[in-house]
Amino acid sequence: MQLVTIGLLAAILLGFAIVHFVKVFREINDPNGLPGPTQIPYIGRIHDLPTDFMWLKFKEWADKYGSAGLYRTEMLGAKFIIITDEKVAEDLLIKRAKYNSDRPVIRSLFDSKSSHGSMEYLPLMGRNQYWARQRRLTHAYITEATNARYHGAMYFEAKRWLARLINDPDNFQASLEDMASKVMCQLTWDDPSLSEYCTKSAWGLLRQMSPAGPITNVLTPLWHLPWHLNPWKRAERKRHDEQQAWWMDRFLAVREKTGYGEMRPCWTRQFLEKTSLKTSISGDCEASSVIGMLALVGIFTVAGPLSYWLVSMVHHPEWQAAVQKEIDEVCEGRLPTLEDSPRLPILRACIKETMRWKPNVPTGVAHETEVDDVYDGHFIPKGTRILPLDWAFLRNPDKYPDPENFRPERWLEPGWPTFQEPLTRYPTIKGMSSFGWGQRQCLGMALTQDELMVACGSLAWCFNLGRKRDPVTGVELPVPLDKSNSLLIIKPDPFQMAFEPRSENRRREALQMWEEADANDRQTRAEFIQAARQGKIPPINRVNSCADL
Numbered sequence: 001m002q003l004v005t006i007g008l009l010a011a012i013l014l015g016f017a018i019v020h021f022v023k024v025f026r027e028i029n030d031p032n033g034l035p036g037p038t039q040i041p042y043i044g045r046i047h048d049l050p051t052d053f054m055w056l057k058f059k060e061w062a063d064k065y066g067s068a069g070l071y072r073t074e075m076l077g078a079k080f081i082i083i084t085d086e087k088v089a090e091d092l093l094i095k096r097a098k099y100n101s102d103r104p105v106i107r108s109l110f111d112s113k114s115s116h117g118s119m120e121y122l123p124l125m126g127r128n129q130y131w132a133r134q135r136r137l138t139h140a141y142i143t144e145a146t147n148a149r150y151h152g153a154m155y156f157e158a159k160r161w162l163a164r165l166i167n168d169p170d171n172f173q174a175s176l177e178d179m180a181s182k183v184m185c186q187l188t189w190d191d192p193s194l195s196e197y198c199t200k201s202a203w204g205l206l207r208q209m210s211p212a213g214p215i216t217n218v219l220t221p222l223w224h225l226p227w228h229l230n231p232w233k234r235a236e237r238k239r240h241d242e243q244q245a246w247w248m249d250r251f252l253a254v255r256e257k258t259g260y261g262e263m264r265p266c267w268t269r270q271f272l273e274k275t276s277l278k279t280s281i282s283g284d285c286e287a288s289s290v291i292g293m294l295a296l297v298g299i300f301t302v303a304g305p306l307s308y309w310l311v312s313m314v315h316h317p318e319w320q321a322a323v324q325k326e327i328d329e330v331c332e333g334r335l336p337t338l339e340d341s342p343r344l345p346i347l348r349a350c351i352k353e354t355m356r357w358k359p360n361v362p363t364g365v366a367h368e369t370e371v372d373d374v375y376d377g378h379f380i381p382k383g384t385r386i387l388p389l390d391w392a393f394l395r396n397p398d399k400y401p402d403p404e405n406f407r408p409e410r411w412l413e414p415g416w417p418t419f420q421e422p423l424t425r426y427p428t429i430k431g432m433s434s435f436g437w438g439q440r441q442c443l444g445m446a447l448t449q450d451e452l453m454v455a456c457g458s459l460a461w462c463f464n465l466g467r468k469r470d471p472v473t474g475v476e477l478p479v480p481l482d483k484s485n486s487l488l489i490i491k492p493d494p495f496q497m498a499f500e501p502r503s504e505n506r507r508r509e510a511l512q513m514w515e516e517a518d519a520n521d522r523q524t525r526a527e528f529i530q531a532a533r534q535g536k537i538p539p540i541n542r543v544n545s546c547a548d549l
């Protein structure tokens with residue numbers, strides 16, 4: 001009898017579960033809602049969305065469901081809208097920016113949105129007061145940095161990089177990232193020697209925030225396991241605390257030197273001397289974070305397109321030759337500078353086409369809606385994540401005919417949909433969909449354009465980039481086109497290639513240029529300190545400290 005009762009109860013419960021499942025299934029697969037892949041209650045499509053090359057799966061769904069320029073999907077209860085058409089991105093992320101500019105939580109970071117006042121990672125913050133003031137400050141600093149010193153840092157590091165490539169070509173991937181890191185460390189703390197640690201620190205954060213990083217970003221409930229059963233939380237605590245301490249150490253070191261008058265201009269000194277007096281930044285902790293984050297964000301973002309530049313040039317020697325010819329004619333043998341930009345449209349076109357062909361943030365960065373909304377007759381609930389799928393935008397055959405191929409002429413020749421005149425100004429990467437949308441649009445567009453022009457122009461001036469041969473068999477080693485990591489900001493997997501100086505003279509000239517630049521830098525730094533010690537540079541009269549809070 002008891003068994004019958006238990007069986008009956010089980011059958012009733014199972015019946016309820018099935019009815020509930022069917023009800024939820026119908027709700028989330030409403031035929032009148034936005035199109036999208038069939039959703040399974042509670043898990044959505046988590047089972048067939050790979051963390052590796054996620055953008056390819058999103059594009060596959062886009063081709064199937066995205067004819068209206070967007071489709072919906074779900075993952076463990078989180079609702080997503082994937083935008084696949086630029087017009088829809090404009091409608092949702094620019095015209096409705098007022099309530100579509102929040103960010104989703106990144107589970108494997110503590111307080112990624114800064115909802116609880118951690119104030120650490122500007123690009124990941126919700127649309128709150130900390131984001132607003134830090135965005136203002138970052139924007140002002142990057143804009144002001146477009147002066148001689150900013151470009152000077154790029155020229156200096158490009159020269160160092162050329163010499164490193166001549167002396168140690170096989171280590172090019174490390175030296176490439178290190179160059180981007182040194183530029184940021186120079187601008188931030190006037191100290192390029194910090195680059196190695198800064199890159200490591202950037203890598204730790206990038207991994208932690210990416211869906212392809214810790215499993216807790218995808219299987220989010222795991223993050224809530226108790227501390228002693230939770231290796232992910234413990235590892236993140238360590239990473240986080242070390243990064244914060246390092247940012248603070250850098251900040252305090254600059255303050256100390258600034259106090260003696262021995263600090264040369266950099267963003268941190270600028271903050272201590274000028275901004276701290278009038279800003280709403282709350283004190284040292286927030287200041288060291290916003291400045292530290294600025295240094296980090298400019299490393300992989302620039303190193304990614306630069307790595308893909310090498311891939312483009314190896315695979316397209318005809319365009320490499322065209323860039324070299326243009327530089328040789330315009331610069332008459334000297335290293336190109338940013339002043340030459342208007343007369344280097346082929347260089348600009350190849351850079352832009354590299355970023356279109358191999359975008360380094362292919363999924364785009366998600367926004368989150370703050371209110372319920374209706375778009376094109378479809379309901380979009382508050383809290384939906386909106387992903388502007390850059391991979392889809394940049395492979396739209398109407399705008400970019402022959403999208404799978406590297407075709408810089410699309411920016412240079414009338415008749416292509418993307419052609420724009422005058423060629424002294426266009427093409428420019430500023431405003432590309434890859435930099436995001438509306439209120440959250442990237443703040444580093446100009447810096448990226450300048451740094452890529454300097455670095456790619458210098459490479460073309462100095463080297464013939466080509467395939468490397470196996471030293472034993474003599475066979476050419478492959479330079480893969482589609483092998484990369486799958487983090488939020490991607491880069492090609494390690495590969496080998498050859499950097500052959502264009503002539504013996506060029507090789508010598510490049511080495512000599514670096515020797516001179518290095519010697520000059522050492523001398524300028526020494527003279528600055530000497531002048532400070534002789535009282536020739538007035539020390540600042542006020543510093544901001546935690547005690548000011």
Ligand code: HEM
Pocket residue numbers: 122123124125135138294297298299301302305360361364365366367434435436437438439440441442443444445447448
């Ligand atoms: C090729 C290079 C780069 C690409 C593709 C890129 C891409 C992006 C994207 C997609 C976003 C998010 C936009 C959105 O949410 O709609 C973003 C935000 C941001 N980027 Fe970049 N970026 C690049 C370089 C840089 C550089 C060099 C810097 C600074 C040195 C920088 C600073 C920022 C900042 C501070 C934000 C946060 C803006 C906010 O959340 O309000 N970026 N970037």
